[in-house]
Amino acid sequence: MGLGNAPARYDVALLLTGLNRVLEYQPEDLTTTVQAGLTLATLDAELRKEGQFLPLDPVGYDRTTLGGVQASAASGPLRHRYGTARDQTIGIRVVHADGTITKAGGKVVKNVTGYDMNKLYIGSLGTLGIIVEASLKVMPLPASEGALLAFFPSIETAGEAALGVMGTSLDTAFLSLVAGEAVHELPGGRSVDGAAALAVGAFGQAAPIARVLRDATAICNRNGAAEVATVSSNEVTNLRRVLAEAPRGGSTTLMARLGVRPESVAGLIQSMAELSNKYSFNFGAVAHISHGIVHSGWTGKEGLMEAQRQATFIEEARDVARAEGGYLVLESAPPGVRALVDSWGDARGGQALMSNLKQQFDPTGVLNPGRFVGGI
Incomplete structure (x- = not known):
């Protein structure tokens, strides 16, 4: 529940770790179909037996599930060469708010029929449907x-x-x-x-x-x-x-993902460092620069990390990112801070379309209500 706003209401929590099987694996086709509760580390161990791997390496690799990566669109250093879960997913199975189950894509790479619904579900934070199964492209291990x-x-x-x-x-x-x-x-x-x-x-x-x-x-x-x-x-x-985990040191209080154009990354990090000094916060960042993604973390001495002060800092940091034509998403913060600042910031272009999609897919607001952009 780290990413996103606090839910508008909370009736039932679904834990998918029991859905943890490899359903199909075709090494000769470089494809596999797995359940969403399978951890990346467990899948990797299976793929390596055949000299293959799935090039997704987000934070928390050993404990992160495939469904979690797809719901959040999390990525790591290998995004530079291989892209994200959107690029590796060729098929998906989703349970909707009314209990119906639908499929998108397929189990082979050359599947070009219909709309590419995979990319709609991936990164939607479970607000459109619950991802329970996915078919993936895998890669040969490098020599x-x-x-x-x-x-x-x-x-x-x-x-x-x-x-x-x-x-x-x-x-x-x-x-x-x-x-x-x-x-x-x-x-x-x-x-x-x-x-x-x-x-x-x-x-x-x-x-x-x-x-x-x-x-x-x-x-x-x-x-x-x-x-x-x-x-x-x-x-x-x-x-x-280490590159995936470094900004998240054990005592990290605030975590954010920022995005700007690649040529603006160094300037943005410098501005964040200066702002952090102003607040006497310790600051660390890892940027996957070709995509303009900057993962940042902050800690501070007791007495300097009062909730309102942290919230004010996040809003100032968000203004700095906006000035560079970018954004800031708050990924982790104490509950008192989350109550004062929106995790996503101002809704950007496309909010009306996103709200309409939410209405079509989940008209009663059952799935993760209020947690996504613009209160979706």
């Missing part, structure tokens, strides 16, 4: 993995390096800009005196990976990197987990 970590004296120089890597033809698997307290969560980050870092990953054969890391290192050095370290191949998966 090898490689990565580097570059540490920079400023957020600006790290951002310039990131855009420099993006501006090449290098085949990168992930590209994440890390700033503030999150830098210290990186391997070797606690021993480095740097304001920001850039993580660059590559999948494939050894020679192309070496080229990617060599050229990315040169770009980082040209942009003033203080140190560039290669990550061993057996530690790349752990690095991706």
